[in-house]
Amino acid sequence: MSETPVSPGTVAEHDAATDAVVLRNAEVRRGGRTIWSHGNLAIPAGTVTAIVGTNGAGKTTLLDAELGLVPLYAGSITVMGSPAGQNNGMIGYVPQSYIAGLDSNITARQSVILGLTGTRFGIHFVTREEKARAQQVLEFVGLADKADYRLNELSGGLRQRAAIAQALVGGPKLLLLDEPLANLDMASQRAVVELLARLNREWGMTIQVVAHDLNMLLPILTGAIYLLDGHPHYSPISSVLDSDLLTHLYGTRIEVVTTPQGDMFVTPDRTLEPKERDQNTHAAAEAARFHEHHHHIPPKENNR
Amino acid sequence: MNVTFAFDPEWLSVLTAPFMTNAIEAGLLIALAAGIMGYFTITRHSTFAAHALAHIGLPGATGAVLLGLPVSLGLGAFALGGALVIGALGKKVSEREIATGTVLAFATGLGLFFARLSSSASQQMQSILFGSILTITDGQIIGFAVFDVVLLAVLALVYRPLLFSSLDEQVARAKGVPISLMNVLFMAIMAGVITVAVPAVGTLLIFALVVTPAATASMVTRSPFAAIVVSCVLCLISIWGGLVLSAMFPTPPSFVIVTLSTLMWVVAKIVCGRKR
Numbered sequence: 001m002s003e004t005p006v007s008p009g010t011v012a013e014h015d016a017a018t019d020a021v022v023l024r025n026a027e028v029r030r031g032g033r034t035i036w037s038h039g040n041l042a043i044p045a046g047t048v049t050a051i052v053g054t055n056g057a058g059k060t061t062l063l064d065a066e067l068g069l070v071p072l073y074a075g076s077i078t079v080m081g082s083p084a085g086q087n088n089g090m091i092g093y094v095p096q097s098y099i100a101g102l103d104s105n106i107t108a109r110q111s112v113i114l115g116l117t118g119t120r121f122g123i124h125f126v127t128r129e130e131k132a133r134a135q136q137v138l139e140f141v142g143l144a145d146k147a148d149y150r151l152n153e154l155s156g157g158l159r160q161r162a163a164i165a166q167a168l169v170g171g172p173k174l175l176l177l178d179e180p181l182a183n184l185d186m187a188s189q190r191a192v193v194e195l196l197a198r199l200n201r202e203w204g205m206t207i208q209v210v211a212h213d214l215n216m217l218l219p220i221l222t223g224a225i226y227l228l229d230g231h232p233h234y235s236p237i238s239s240v241l242d243s244d245l246l247t248h249l250y251g252t253r254i255e256v257v258t259t260p261q262g263d264m265f266v267t268p269d270r271t272l273e274p275k276e277r278d279q280n281t282h283a284a285a286e287a288a289r290f291h292e293h294h295h296h297i298p299p300k301e302n303n304r
Numbered sequence: 305m306n307v308t309f310a311f312d313p314e315w316l317s318v319l320t321a322p323f324m325t326n327a328i329e330a331g332l333l334i335a336l337a338a339g340i341m342g343y344f345t346i347t348r349h350s351t352f353a354a355h356a357l358a359h360i361g362l363p364g365a366t367g368a369v370l371l372g373l374p375v376s377l378g379l380g381a382f383a384l385g386g387a388l389v390i391g392a393l394g395k396k397v398s399e400r401e402i403a404t405g406t407v408l409a410f411a412t413g414l415g416l417f418f419a420r421l422s423s424s425a426s427q428q429m430q431s432i433l434f435g436s437i438l439t440i441t442d443g444q445i446i447g448f449a450v451f452d453v454v455l456l457a458v459l460a461l462v463y464r465p466l467l468f469s470s471l472d473e474q475v476a477r478a479k480g481v482p483i484s485l486m487n488v489l490f491m492a493i494m495a496g497v498i499t500v501a502v503p504a505v506g507t508l509l510i511f512a513l514v515v516t517p518a519a520t521a522s523m524v525t526r527s528p529f530a531a532i533v534v535s536c537v538l539c540l541i542s543i544w545g546g547l548v549l550s551a552m553f554p555t556p557p558s559f560v561i562v563t564l565s566t567l568m569w570v571v572a573k574i575v576c577g578r579k580r
Binding site for chain 2: 069088
């Protein structure tokens with residue numbers, strides 16, 4: 001792009017400045033088994049990335065590795081310019097099971113405040129600034145009116161927003177979410193996706209989302225890390241939307257269809273559908289002929 | 305069989321007897337320890353571990369009698385050993401519960417075996433299993449007070465990280481809270497609480513004193529700190545109420561203590577259930 005020659009050193013500095021997460025030949029093993037290896041990718045800052053792959057492909061392990069919670073067997077992971085695990089104060093993390101606190105009497109507000117003060121040893125009183133900060137993120141996620149409800153009094157969608165608020169309260173630059181849409185109804189999924197879009201747009205937040213179903217996320221994604229054949233790859237979203245790649249990735253036939261709402265993935269499975277259901281779509285003329293067909297068969301049979 | 309509860313008109317003089325003074329002081333110290341840790345036990349999903357620790361302490365208690373050592377010493381040592389093992393098993397509930405339950409059963413059997421080896425241990429068995437708050441000595445009270453001071457000092461230091469790791473272990477771990485240390489520390493403190501609370505209600509009834517008041521408190525409060533305070537108060541009401549009622553209507557104090565604790569829980573459960 002630039003006409004002046006660029007030295008390798010300058011390239012590295014450039015990476016450090018604009019890439020949120022960089023994997024270089026990274027490999028993770030658990031119990032002697034390689035989860036994934038040869039991870040080479042760079043996620044630019046300010047992007048929204050989906051992490052996709054089949055069950056057990058190591059999606060959550062990738063988040064753990066970025067947090068420095070899993071040791072690397074080989075290679076390196078750099079998060080915001082430092083080795084993984086050293087910048088965790090700049091990472092907001094929303095784990096998969098947001099059932100946290102369900103058996104407790106804690107409210108959404110206290111949960112958020114704990115996100116700010118929970119790592120502190122010794123006696124500390126919550127300051128006015130900390131309370132204001134908690135109120136700010138609760139308002140941002142749309143929980144201001146339910147802030148003093150217990151977590152176990154909130155619906156799944158609102159609990160997910162409370163978990164995101166807890167992750168946001170520390171002012172992270174990178175937000176990692178593990179299956180944030182799982183077990184939510186469509187309206188709640190949509191609300192969470194809209195929230196992520198606003199975070200990315202208004203706060204410039206870099207976001208990574210582990211997801212099984214990309215359809216809800218497609219409108220906001222810049223790219224995807226797909227864990228394919230034991231290796232993490234990064235692709236801009238335009239190349240992810242490829243039927244053959246997705247079919248390969250999920251091990252089941254996936255087609256990409258364009259709808260008025262945008263691109264969507266579908267997984268056609270003829271064997272699961274009832275026999276009497278139409279297996280094909282038809283143009284209006286074809287459908288009319290089909291309709292006619294039904295009416296005309298019996299008389300023919302009678303003629304025989 | 306006569307099951308009428310005879311009213312003792314001399315109950316006020318019973319309440320002012322020296323052994324009752326000791327029981328009342330011990331009740332306060334036990335309520336503080338049990339009330340605080342009960343809340344953490346519930347948020348950490350460790351209620352079964354707390355119950356098991358008391359039973360794991362049983363062979364320690366009867367073994368100590370056999371060797372002529374203080375009951376609390378043997379109980380505390382075995383409970384602490386069990387606590388560290390359970391703590392090391394981590395939070396993977398299914399595996400941990402089976403291991404804990406197996407050790408619980410074995411320890412109870414071992415406790416019985418030790419008790420049968422000597423007549424003095426056999427005599428102590430009943431009070432270890434069901435408590436004997438009226439026989440608490442001055443020395444035990446000093447021990448309880450020291451434990452409570454240590455508990456408050458440790459909690460002042462680790463309150464927030466312990467709470468964070470109890471409520472949301474994964475996020476706390478990502479934020480750098482030392483999860484394994486919190487786990488072992490919690491179990492070690494729990495062993496201490498069990499050692500302190502067993503003399504009041506015994507190993508069999510300890511659940512009603514350590515877990516039940518905290519569960520009731522969680523239902524009626526909206527913050528961890530409020531729950532801890534209310535839990536201590538409910539625990540104290542159970543113990544002191546148990547002492548007074550068992551003096552008025554001569555019955556085993558342990559029975560009245562767990563009855564009060566259970567009644568408060570049932571009432572809270574019904575009232576909170578209606579609100580929903």
